[in-house]
Amino acid sequence: MLLDGKTLSLKLKEELRENLNFINEKLKLVVISIGDDEASKVYINKKRLLASELGIEFLEIHYDNVTESDIIEKIISLNNDSSVTSIMVQLPLPKYLNEKRILNTINPFKDADGLSAMNLGKLVMNEDGIIPCTPKGIVKLLNEYNISLKGKNVVIVGRSNIVGKPLFNLLLNLDATVTICHSKTKNLGNYTKKADILIVATGVSKLIKKEHIKDGVIIVDVGINREDGKIVGDVDFNDVSDKVSYITPVPGGVGPLTVIMLMTNVLECYKKQNKM
Ligand code: NAD
Numbered sequence: 001m002l003l004d005g006k007t008l009s010l011k012l013k014e015e016l017r018e019n020l021n022f023i024n025e026k027l028k029l030v031v032i033s034i035g036d037d038e039a040s041k042v043y044i045n046k047k048r049l050l051a052s053e054l055g056i057e058f059l060e061i062h063y064d065n066v067t068e069s070d071i072i073e074k075i076i077s078l079n080n081d082s083s084v085t086s087i088m089v090q091l092p093l094p095k096y097l098n099e100k101r102i103l104n105t106i107n108p109f110k111d112a113d114g115l116s117a118m119n120l121g122k123l124v125m126n127e128d129g130i131i132p133c134t135p136k137g138i139v140k141l142l143n144e145y146n147i148s149l150k151g152k153n154v155v156i157v158g159r160s161n162i163v164g165k166p167l168f169n170l171l172l173n174l175d176a177t178v179t180i181c182h183s184k185t186k187n188l189g190n191y192t193k194k195a196d197i198l199i200v201a202t203g204v205s206k207l208i209k210k211e212h213i214k215d216g217v218i219i220v221d222v223g224i225n226r227e228d229g230k231i232v233g234d235v236d237f238n239d240v241s242d243k244v245s246y247i248t249p250v251p252g253g254v255g256p257l258t259v260i261m262l263m264t265n266v267l268e269c270y271k272k273q274n275k276m
Helices: 005-021 038-054 068-079 099-105 117-124 133-144 164-173 188-192 255-273
Strands: 028-034 057-063 086-089 153-157 177-181 197-200 217-221 225-227 230-232 244-247
Touching: 005 038, 005 133, 005 255, 028 038, 028 068, 028 255, 038 057, 038 255, 057 068, 068 086, 068 099, 086 255, 099 117, 117 164, 133 164, 133 217, 133 255, 153 164, 153 188, 164 177, 177 188
Parallel strands: 028 057, 028 086, 153 177, 153 197, 197 217, 217 244
Antiparallel strands: 225 230
């Protein structure tokens, strides 16, 4: 059975629209983008479109070439600008920039992506903070299908700061037994075969095949890879589909949820700033 992220994202959009109606001010999201990454342009346009559908003001500040100190100065001025509800920096950044330093300059209460050390630390400590969008979307999707996490063996493949690591902590906080694998893991299949829920975020197309999974597993495929003009995931969908109980399609699984969670986080930022 498909875990339909696209349909859920439409439902969440309507819920968010209603919640935004209770706010008298117009919220504003500022996206800082640097360089000319083609995929980033696509993602920014999706965010721009969704923000406009929800009546959230959207401003992209784009640099072709910029020094780290200029970006930091810009973020500080946005932190101090009371008309700005939320700030995010589109990743990946060009290699010459220090990503951690830049993300940590964002005021944690304006941190739409939840990727500053303060918000990631709160997640580790199971305290109330802004939760990164993709992990948050994955939990929403599992909840929607009444898939409980308590006591489940969840295996995550991929340990990035934006997906794997925050997801590990989020699922641990929800009482799952979580294992995280990565590019240096030996005998990946030994781990993935034990998973009740397998979540894959590697950027390696069709990495996971039927020999890596047990019967009845639930698979969440986070990967977005371009292959022969098509988008494919990190899981070989056709190969595994007979063996799984649930699986996300790519596209139409996790991707649409990531974008709607970003807008949810803009509202969260507003609430935190206003102690709501
Ligand atoms: P990343 O490159 O930062 O991290 C990839 C991780 O995968 C690393 O931890 C690495 O150790 C692991 N890995 C790589 N090859 C592996 C292998 N052969 N076996 C086991 N582990 C391996 O990537 P990321 O930013 O986390 O993104 C991962 C994928 O998810 C990409 O395809 C990206 O486009 C996609 N993504 C999708 C969404 C969404 O909303 N659907 C959001 C973020 C990322």
